[in-house]
Amino acid sequence: MVVSVIGHGRVGTHLQKALRQAGHEVVWLSGRDFTPDEVRGEVVIIAVRDDAIADVSRHIGNTTALVAHTSGSKPLSTIEQKRRGVFYPMQTFSKEREVEFKEIPLFLESDTDMPLLCQLAESISNNVRELDSENRRKLHLAAVFACNFTNHCYALASQITEEAGVDFSALLPLIDETAQKVHEMSPIEAQTGPAVRMDMSVIERHESMLSGKAKDIYHLISESIYDTVRSKEN
Amino acid sequence: MVVSVIGHGRVGTHLQKALRQAGHEVVWLSGRDFTPDEVRGEVVIIAVRDDAIADVSRHIGNTTALVAHTSGSKPLSTIEQKRRGVFYPMQTFSKEREVEFKEIPLFLESDTDMPLLCQLAESISNNVRELDSENRRKLHLAAVFACNFTNHCYALASQITEEAGVDFSALLPLIDETAQKVHEMSPIEAQTGPAVRMDMSVIERHESMLSGKAKDIYHLISESIYDTVRSKEN
Numbered sequence: 001m002v003v004s005v006i007g008h009g010r011v012g013t014h015l016q017k018a019l020r021q022a023g024h025e026v027v028w029l030s031g032r033d034f035t036p037d038e039v040r041g042e043v044v045i046i047a048v049r050d051d052a053i054a055d056v057s058r059h060i061g062n063t064t065a066l067v068a069h070t071s072g073s074k075p076l077s078t079i080e081q082k083r084r085g086v087f088y089p090m091q092t093f094s095k096e097r098e099v100e101f102k103e104i105p106l107f108l109e110s111d112t113d114m115p116l117l118c119q120l121a122e123s124i125s126n127n128v129r130e131l132d133s134e135n136r137r138k139l140h141l142a143a144v145f146a147c148n149f150t151n152h153c154y155a156l157a158s159q160i161t162e163e164a165g166v167d168f169s170a171l172l173p174l175i176d177e178t179a180q181k182v183h184e185m186s187p188i189e190a191q192t193g194p195a196v197r198m199d200m201s202v203i204e205r206h207e208s209m210l211s212g213k214a215k216d217i218y219h220l221i222s223e224s225i226y227d228t229v230r231s232k233e234n
Numbered sequence: 235m236v237v238s239v240i241g242h243g244r245v246g247t248h249l250q251k252a253l254r255q256a257g258h259e260v261v262w263l264s265g266r267d268f269t270p271d272e273v274r275g276e277v278v279i280i281a282v283r284d285d286a287i288a289d290v291s292r293h294i295g296n297t298t299a300l301v302a303h304t305s306g307s308k309p310l311s312t313i314e315q316k317r318r319g320v321f322y323p324m325q326t327f328s329k330e331r332e333v334e335f336k337e338i339p340l341f342l343e344s345d346t347d348m349p350l351l352c353q354l355a356e357s358i359s360n361n362v363r364e365l366d367s368e369n370r371r372k373l374h375l376a377a378v379f380a381c382n383f384t385n386h387c388y389a390l391a392s393q394i395t396e397e398a399g400v401d402f403s404a405l406l407p408l409i410d411e412t413a414q415k416v417h418e419m420s421p422i423e424a425q426t427g428p429a430v431r432m433d434m435s436v437i438e439r440h441e442s443m444l445s446g447k448a449k450d451i452y453h454l455i456s457e458s459i460y461d462t463v464r465s466k467e468n
Contacts, residue, residue, distance in 0.1 A: 051435065090404070094426075096419070143391070145388075145452075146388055147427065148430075151412055156379045163372055165369055170363075171376060173361070174324055174326060177326055178326055192381070192382060217458060220447060220451055227447065
């Protein structure tokens, strides 16, 4: 299939590569300075930041192609073309790291072209599902907790290990095991730590070692862990 | 070596097993109802909850053995015996899951018996270091962020995927990649998501989808991510 991918960011970069590797002919364009006559193919994928999707769709203008965006949080209606879709890969992409696209969950939506979109998605991933805009928006929010906020917990931990004179790499076996555990049990079952039993002697000492937002985060998440574990018990 | 392990909880269970597998003779006792005459061996490891360590040490009473506890947050001085130590395995243990003890970082402290403690530790782990009480307490705090708080982010994400009608397992490739990334780059470099660029249209919509402590956590961590990324740029 001939596919245009618009966007030179992380998602566009990884997506055009996966499509090429699956044997598609890919036209890869920059979201900032493409001209409508460069856009070709049966499917056009807009992989630009959320706020620019509507502008890019408008700039493409009239086309017989299916036009899809890759955003978790923007609705299908962000695309102005009649043949429209969403092609949301739920993964964290870095320019420097290869990812195995076959395992990335792809969430699709279209009111005109589900079979075509599905065919394209299944050529690069074994993990393809249909999901509407409202539930996709929820899923994107879940991804923010599971990825972005998790990574920030790592970042706060790395600042503390540095203060302790220990290399961050000492935490990697713990980080890996924490991720592996939830393959086998639910995160609520997997929960450990002083907040589970509201061990105030440990919690108060920890809070006394922190300052600023890290201290507020410690307090709030500890309370939330306790509430969550307790609501499961009741 | 003959080693007594006191404590039938998660740490005690995994530790006595690893010690047996390494060829030691292990006397495994319950922290609640052992009698001092049952305690034998050159090393006695107290693997009970933080608040019970001092009581267990007192109950053991006079002994020529080295007595060590396994707590990240309690100081060496919690042990009342003259030959005393700390043997802190930094990992999250579950009763149901096997762990590869060889890869677990073990942090040791002793003012009387470092060589003996080190010999015992190196028989079960390839990752043994010395660390004093103050820095171990910091490290334990880092572990709370990297493990307990990370797991709570998974738990909040699981509640949201449930509302979206999507199985939690859809998040596993994202969770695994988030953990894998910090093997190759620092968590600050790995940070992605709407908070990095304070994308208020996404952040405000996300906050409107949340309530209670999850909403407060979203707001606070987003601000903390923005501060962290900005302080790195400056």
